[in-house]
Amino acid sequence: MPIKLKSIFGLTFLFIGGCSQLHHVHIGEMDQSQGQLTPFTIKVNELGFDVAKAAEIGSEVAKSASTSEDLELVAFILAISNFGPKTGNPVYNDAYADQVLSEVIKVCPSKKITGLTSVREATNVGPVSGEVVRINGYCINSI
């Protein structure tokens, strides 16, 4: 296959592959007996970056064969150095999800919360991703 066509195929798959990923879901208990429920959503987001994938893209688009091979090696080294269990792409801030609790507490004027659902998901565009923690829930509007 000509190198240009191969690059186009490779890049297309890298960019659309797994565009939206679902990592974890937890559905909590819900009380619909105390009154009307008002839904809310809290979402926190952090930039994730897969440097090995970036090097891989670089090797696909490199003009010369030797540069392409060098970048492939770089991608391989980066990939094995980050090998191990992980959820989504690595981020630069390990506390980005910590604000979720205070946000959830603030959201209901009645202070009564039910039906909390925690979702860990990601939106990927090539080597870059939005690493998302989403909390859906309901405020109980007391009768």
Added chain:
Amino acid sequence: MFKNTLLVSLFALTLGGCVGLNTVSMTQVPAERENIISTNSSSWNFVGINFSNAFVDEAIEKLKSQCPTGKIEGVYTKHQTTGYVLVFKREVIVSAYCNEV
């Protein structure tokens, strides 16, 4: 030779597992466990390309509608992915107890 390779590949396909269990979670189980409710929602994709995770919210709405005036307790949530050839089914399966107050 090609025929043998094809046969071995097909046999190998039957040996391979096709379900990936992503996550499992459970909340406190109530003493009252008579009225069981359950639901599931899913999303199909080709070679893992997805554009939305909205099927999760669908499961919650379905569960809510089965217990409109009670408490949904003991919620067991399972998130799994089943692979067919090149096509994948992401699924959230939920069971719980609906207790009227």
